[in-house]
Amino acid sequence: MRKIMLLMVVSLFLLGCANLYNAPEQPKAAAIVNGVPITEDTLEREYAALPDSYKGVVAKDAILDELIMEELLIQEAEKNGFFASKGEVDSIIMQLRELNNMTQAQFEKALIDRKTSIKQLRNSLEHQIKLARYVNETFGKQIAVSDSDIKRYYADNSEQFSAQPGQIRASHILVATIEEAENLIGMYNKGETFGSLAKAYSKDRGTAAKGGSLGFFDNATMVPEFSAAAFSLEEDQISGPVKTRFGYHIILRQPDKISLPEASPIIEKSLRMQEGEAALKIFAQQLKASSEILKWNETNGIPVKSPFRQYGKETCLKDGKPVLRVYTTTSCQQCDKGVSEFRDALPKDAFYVQILQLNTGDDLMTAEKETGIQPQELEPFTQKNPQSVVPFYDFACKYFRIGNAYVSGDEQAEFKAVLDKILAES
Numbered sequence: 001m002r003k004i005m006l007l008m009v010v011s012l013f014l015l016g017c018a019n020l021y022n023a024p025e026q027p028k029a030a031a032i033v034n035g036v037p038i039t040e041d042t043l044e045r046e047y048a049a050l051p052d053s054y055k056g057v058v059a060k061d062a063i064l065d066e067l068i069m070e071e072l073l074i075q076e077a078e079k080n081g082f083f084a085s086k087g088e089v090d091s092i093i094m095q096l097r098e099l100n101n102m103t104q105a106q107f108e109k110a111l112i113d114r115k116t117s118i119k120q121l122r123n124s125l126e127h128q129i130k131l132a133r134y135v136n137e138t139f140g141k142q143i144a145v146s147d148s149d150i151k152r153y154y155a156d157n158s159e160q161f162s163a164q165p166g167q168i169r170a171s172h173i174l175v176a177t178i179e180e181a182e183n184l185i186g187m188y189n190k191g192e193t194f195g196s197l198a199k200a201y202s203k204d205r206g207t208a209a210k211g212g213s214l215g216f217f218d219n220a221t222m223v224p225e226f227s228a229a230a231f232s233l234e235e236d237q238i239s240g241p242v243k244t245r246f247g248y249h250i251i252l253r254q255p256d257k258i259s260l261p262e263a264s265p266i267i268e269k270s271l272r273m274q275e276g277e278a279a280l281k282i283f284a285q286q287l288k289a290s291s292e293i294l295k296w297n298e299t300n301g302i303p304v305k306s307p308f309r310q311y312g313k314e315t316c317l318k319d320g321k322p323v324l325r326v327y328t329t330t331s332c333q334q335c336d337k338g339v340s341e342f343r344d345a346l347p348k349d350a351f352y353v354q355i356l357q358l359n360t361g362d363d364l365m366t367a368e369k370e371t372g373i374q375p376q377e378l379e380p381f382t383q384k385n386p387q388s389v390v391p392f393y394d395f396a397c398k399y400f401r402i403g404n405a406y407v408s409g410d411e412q413a414e415f416k417a418v419l420d421k422i423l424a425e426s
Contacts, residue, residue, distance in 0.1 A: 029299040030064055033071045034291050036307055037299075043067065048115050064295065072287045073280075074127055077134035078310045084129035085312075086383065089122050092129075098205045119386035126311070135280055143275045150267045154260050161263050163216050163256035170230050171212035173197055173250045174204040181241035181248040188238060194252045203247060212252070226251070308399045308418045311384065315426050316397035318352040322422050326355045327381045327392040328364075335391040338404040338411060339364075342393075345415035350423060358390065396422045 029037040046063050047055070077083075097107045108118050154161065163169055171194060175181050184197050195211025202208040219227050226249060229242040233253035242249040316323045326342060328335035339355060346353065354377065355364040361372040380394035385402055393401045395418060405414040 029294075030296065031068055032292075032294045032299050033068055034075060034293075036071060036075070038064070038067050038071060045115070045120070068293060068295075069284050069288070070127065070131070072284060072291060073131055073134070076287060077130045080134060080138075081313060082130045082134040082137070083310070083312055084126040084133075086379075088129055089125045092125050093118075093121070095205070117386060119382070122383060123386060135276065139276045139279045139283075140272065142279070143272050145268045145271045145275075149271055150264050151260065153267050153271060154263055161258040166218045167216045167256070168231060169216050169254045169256055169258070170214050170233075171195070171198060171252045171254060172204070172207065172214060172226075173202040173212050174247050175201060175250075176203065176247050178241045178243070178248050181250055184250055185238065185240070188250075194238070306401055306403045306405055308393070308395070308401045308414070310399050312398045314397065315422065317426075321350065321352040322396040322426050324351045324353045324396065324419075325377065325380060325394045326353075327385075327390055327394075328355060328357055329359045329390050330357060331359075332390045334404055338391045338393075341411035342415050345412045345419060347419065347423075351419070395419070396426075398422065398425075 028040045030040045030043045031038040043060060043064055046067065047060050050058060050063075093107075097104065100107070100110070102110065111117055111121060173181075173184060173194070175184065180201070184201060187197060188194060195213075198208050198212030202212055204212075207213060219231060221227070222230065223244050223246075225242060225244045229239050229249075230251050230253060233239060233251065235253055235255050237253050239249070239251040239253075242251060324346075326339060328339060353365050356362075356373055356377065357364065358373070358381070362370045363373075380397070380400060381388075381392050384394070384400045385392050387402075389402050391404060393399075399418055399422070405411050
């Protein structure tokens with residue numbers, strides 16, 4: 001509800017405020033990957049986000065190479081139909097907030113302090129989700145880890161699975177009141193597993209997902225009250241409620257050595273990741289060798305194209321037709337050119353079309369003079385367009401483009417290609 005209200009407030013506030021939207025400019029490309037630019041602004045933003053201690057040893061060119069590899073893999077993921085839903089991104093943002101115990105306002109301020117924004121975070125998470133899904137589906141199923149591989153790793157890395165001198169291993173559940181703690185202890189004594197109780201009830205969401213596991217730690221790691229209670233327990237013994245400034249803890253002292261059956265899932269995941277990273281590195285180099293990549297001065301004089309990017313699988317329909325939305329303002333001269341060529345490329349009666357003026361709320365495709373845009377109609381613009389650039393195109397809830405394809409030049413072929421694709425997919 002808060003999000004919908006916010007969108008309505010934004011829509012109302014922007015009436016008559018066309019200057020708040022950014023006109024598209026010819027971007028300066030640090031690299032062009034199969035015709036898709038990686039702008040200097042993107043590179044500068046990624047470099048600025050590095051810790052200061054890294055900036056003296058990590059060259060911008062190394063960051064650019066990482067961005068090129070990421071773009072190649074994203075192109076491959078999209079080509080093979082791997083995407084991230086809005087709900088998945090929302091869920092991860094919610095988890096990040098909970099892990100850091102932040103309100104939405106605190107979370108957004110923390111992002112600003114790190115020289116980023118909620119929109120840029122959403123964009124980054126969307127890329128990470130689609131890449132992870134693509135990599136897991138493409139390479140994960142090809143990787144086999146045998147029992148002998150797991151046993152060998154366990155034997156060769158025994159120190160990873162045993163407490164060092166002065167350390168113990170424990171799990172905990174954190175709750176707000178002593179009554180909650182006593183109730184959970186009762187549930188444990190009646191047969192509930194500690195891990196399931198931690199996942200369901202612990203306020204420490206960072207450890208709750210791991211069944212409350214804190215791993216190995218020494219006496220100085222935790223607050224004094226917690227350490228005193230934990231180090232006084234015998235192996236497999238549970239504590240009573242332990243009060244600290246964080247709340248009330250229930251502590252389970254675990255064996256100082258992780259057994260092979262307990263370690264096996266962790267080892268298997270680690271080995272799969274190692275094998276997957278090696279396979280991905282080889283695949284990325286093959287992609288690079290078969291792609292057209294220009295860097296730095298090589299991009300001079302090359303027309304930088306702003307492409308349509310696919311972000312979803314399902315086509316949204318209205319009156320049985322794919323929905324096309326174009327976002328513009330009254331003061332955007334570049335919008336006039338793009339909208340004109342968009343109209344010329346439209347096949348008759350094949351699409352449900354809206355051309356939405358953000359600063360007036362009017363839909364230019366209707367005879368009526370509207371004065372507001374519905375929140376759900378604004379979502380593509382707010383979710384996919386971190387810099388609020390106009391024109392912005394959202395086609396069928398599957399493809400979007402920020403700005404015109406070119407600063408100058410014929411756009412009709414660009415529109416026709418994606419419109420034909422949508423009709424073929426519908």
